[in-house]
Amino acid sequence: MRVVAGRFKTSIKTRVLVVTLLALLAGSLLYTLPLPQHDGNNKQASTDIAIPADLLSTPVDYEHQVRPVLERRCVVCHGCYDAPCQLKLSSHEGLQRGASEEAVYNPARIDAMQPTRLFVDAKSTAEWRSRGFHPVLNEGLKTPEQNLNNSVLYRLLKLKRQHPQPHSKRLPDNFTLGLNREQTCPALDAVDEFAEEHPSWGMPYAMPDLSEQEYQTLVSWLAQGARAPAPAGPSAAVEPQINRWEDFFNRTSRKQQLVSRYLYEHLFHAHIHFTDSPAREFYRLVRSRTPPGQGIDEIPTVRPYDDPGLARFYYRLRKYVPSIVVKNHIVYEFSGQRMQRYRELFLDPVYKVQKLPSYQPETASNPFKTFIDLPIKSRYRFLLDDAHFFVEGFIKGPVCRGQIALDVIEDRFWVMFFDPEQSVFTNDAQFVGKVADDLQLPSERRSSLDITSIWTDYWKRQRRYLETKQAMFEKINTHDIGHAMGYIWDGDGNNPNAALTVFRHFDSGSVSYGLAGVNPETAWIIDYPLFERIHYLLVAGYNVYGNLVHQVNTRVYMDFLRMEGEDYFLAFLPADRRKAIRDSWYSGLRTGVEELFNAPQAWLQVESVSGYRTDEPQQELYQYIKERVATTTQQAININRCGSRNCLADSTDTDSVRVDKAMNEIARIHGARLHAFPDVAYVRVRMDKPEQDLAYTLVRNNAYKNVSSFIADEHDRDRSDIDQDTMTVVNWLEGSYPNFFFSVPVSEIDAFARHCASVRTKQEFEAFVDKYGVRRTNTAFWELADWFQDELARKQPVRAGLLDLNRYQNR
Structure with a gap:
């Protein structure tokens, strides 16, 4: 044929x-x-x-x-x-x-x-x-x-x-x-x-x-001709807000123009939602050839910092008309309070902008040069205010599939941030200005075929930056661990963005508020230069249409940034334990990487903390961190579960308590017993009344001997570390790509947990699926898929989107 x-x-x-x-x-x-x-x-x-x-x-x-x-x-x-x-x-x-x-x-x-x-x-x-x-x-x-x-x-x-x-x-x-x-x-x-x-x-x-x-x-x-009406315009609640915001962005003072450019380059990928507007109405911040009051003529540059080609252009708010899919739905809220916050951060402080920066690639791709006039503390505060949004930008990604970023990270880790009110030298404007050239990102090379630049120019720059930081680190005092916790941002006591959990699901990822699951193998602590570089590498500077070289350069540079975040976490541990802990994370990896990227390591021997009381300092540090961010913990859990800081109280009826207990048993499964399980599985627990049905997510966390190997496949024996695999169970719908659905009557929840824990082989998993799973062939598949879609929309009316079924497995 x-x-x-x-x-x-x-x-x-x-x-x-x-x-x-x-x-x-x-x-x-x-x-x-x-x-x-x-x-x-x-x-x-x-x-x-x-x-x-x-x-x-x-x-x-x-x-x-x-x-x-x-x-x-x-x-x-x-x-x-x-x-x-x-x-x-x-x-x-x-x-x-x-x-x-x-x-x-x-x-x-x-x-x-x-x-x-x-x-x-x-x-x-x-x-x-x-x-x-x-x-x-x-x-x-x-x-x-x-x-x-x-x-x-x-x-x-x-x-x-x-x-x-x-x-x-x-x-x-x-x-x-x-x-x-x-x-x-x-x-x-x-x-x-x-x-x-x-x-x-x-x-x-x-x-x-x-x-x-x-x-x-x-x-x-x-x-009948497949006709559709023209999309509706802005709602009555939104139209006056659009007018106010477009007026704000397009004021002509040099100070305002620089601020608007900074905000645009960080929000271009957002689905902007206006306060008091319909839950499903969203907008994009774009650059247009036409001013407010006229139809939008979007300037189609690949990157937000590319030259718009016009001496005068306008920032406009363009309605997002496609159906919302959760995998690229990254929501940012505009409100009167938000505009006032921008004024406090960027317009009220006294500073001068003598000259607007150019759009030449080498300058435009380096935010530390482009925005040198903006107060660095204001820039960092802007990122911290909505850290979940910015982390989600490079983990979930506006381009839908995020393997460039995700190929170099663990399956689950925690993210915290340095406190902007503390005198951390990397958050100091003078320090950042001094090292700005060394913070240059490879995205400015665009799609050239110069594949060696990442090993020459950019690694040399990164190494100089690390050496400068090391020299500064050697001068810091030793702090008691309790006092050292003051250097980690606590959200000012009320911001749930202070601590985040990143989940990786092979080539997709998701971010939840708070510290989800048991203590992870690794964690990141992020300062301003690291936060800004990750955004410009993987969001503002990443071109999904780019060539092989662009992808390789991005992939390798992200390795540098991941290790930097992990090393900040290690700096809070006793000096004599750092290297052993660091090497244990990626057995066999660091030696190979450091042969190519010989990073300064003297900082590992500089004692910066004291006061640890146990032989497991990493676990002890996690406990200190939990206590540091404890005031925002419940808010974080509520946002994950219902999209609001203030959820209704959890049900305490006997059946709900029983379900939670069974799910906790599943969360204890680890190691090779998990090898048959998918990365993300949704579970519907059918209660006596359908409106009380419960939703859970089973997230398999694959362990790796390394996440930097260039030559190993995802499930290669030399890369995967299946004996260390774990399961995280959360009582909300996590992820964009569910791999499988289970449906369980509450009367069988204990049997479900026992059966889940007993699975050892793929054949046993298939028998488990026969009893509780919903395959692609099941005539009830669409009904259950719709239930999960509805549950997500009900719990997260603004942040919800259509789940993607491309990765649903043929179990």
Whole structure:
């Protein structure tokens, strides 16, 4: 049988020789779904379609009938940069744009890819066609028959109808579901051949079929021309706030222009929510060619600090119209109090801006040069005020898939910050100004092919910075551990951003408030220069469309930054224990890394703390940290659970207490017993009354002998340390990509916990799934998926988004 036109395959294990190393590039392949591939013609396929009269008799409403079906059944796999074939179904504009065979995530890319951001990089369907996107809707004669006959989307929905998948057990092997699976994109004139070769690959791919009502809704809408109304404008509560904020950002004093530039470069990726506005109304801060009062004409630069190309441009607030997907939903609140805070931090202090900085790449990519006139304490306070937002920016990532950042971190660790009111030398303006050149980031090299720069120029700069810090560190006094805790920020007693937990789920991640789970293997303490560099490396400076060299440079430099945060944590431990603890984190790693990056280590012998009372100083330090941030702990837990600092009191009924106890037993499972478990599993505990059902997340924390190895695969024996794997259980929905669902009646919760703890093999896990799991083939799958979506939206009305099911496993 002839190969379907346009098929391509890229290996996830692309390896690149970088100086003396083989580099395992961070990144993953697009997930495979059978989507259209255009050959430049809109040819009618061979099948004629008769349209039942009832599909045309009543107009279908896009907003209230069609969009909910698309969101719950389609956007869950087609909502972000990693949507198969770049078919983004989260907006009508995405449907009209169609699909492309060019993969956004391509670790082997030699040349940078032309950006394809919906709403930004092209402004009409014709422009997208000129850039290689092909239609999935009918673009020919507009009759009901042609609307279906010439729609690849309809043909794939119908294919699923004609060949429903199994309703029990695992899917057969003819479904490809792995990260490196083949991506197949039939064009309209190849749909028949595609259907003959892969009859079971209709849409929704590898998921249960749509219900009869859902199917009829979509087919009727497609037959009627797939129309949608223009997006609504700002709500009455938001419009005056937009006017005030655009006026604020566009004032013309040099001081205000510098402040606005700083704020924009840190908030460009935010989904901005206005106080007292509808929970699901969000905006983006953009640069526009047009002033307030006129339609927004967004300037499509790749990075927020790229030259806008105009002497005069305007900061505008553009409504975000696509459906919200949680994997790139990073929320930031605008309010009157927020604007006043900006004035207190940046406008009320007395300082002068003699000259505005340029947009030359070497300057613009270095925030320590660009914003040297802004008070450094104000910049640090700005980051700390919403530390969760900024950490989430580089852990979860606006580009949806975050493996460049996540490939070099542990599966779970805690993050704390130096107190801005303490005289920490790295937070001092004079010190930062002195070392600004050494804090240069590799993103200013853009996508050049100079792959050696990270080992020459940038490592030399980093080493000079470490040497300067070491010289300063050797001069500090020794502090009692209790007194030393004053150097760790406590959120000023009321800010739950003071302590965060980072979860890594292979190539995705999430951030929760507070210190979740048992004491982790590692932790970070972050100062201002580290915080700023991580943002400019992984958020402001990262180009998802960049080439191989950009990805390698980013990957390696993030190694430097991770170790810096860990070393700050080590500095709070006794000097004679630091190296042993440090080496134990990554057995076999540090020697190899330090042969290439020979970092100064004299600081390890400088005693900076005293007063430890046990033989386990790391565990003792964790206890001190918990006490330091204790005033914000309950607020943090509440935000994780209900999106507010003030949740209703936890239920104390007998069943709820029993469920918590059972979940605590599951949290004690560790080591090789976890090898069959997915990274993220959601559990619904069905109580006697459905409205009282409970949601939990089981997070498997994979342990690694190292997280810096370039040549080891994720589950390579020389990299993974399965005997140290742990489980974290939280009573909220954590993560963006659930790998599996469980549904358990409360009457069986103890048996569920015992069975979970007894699993030793994949076969035993399969028996466990038979009893409590919900496979892709289960006819109740969509009902349970919808329940989790609704639960997340109910508990987190502003921060919630559609969960992504791309990584749902075939268990």
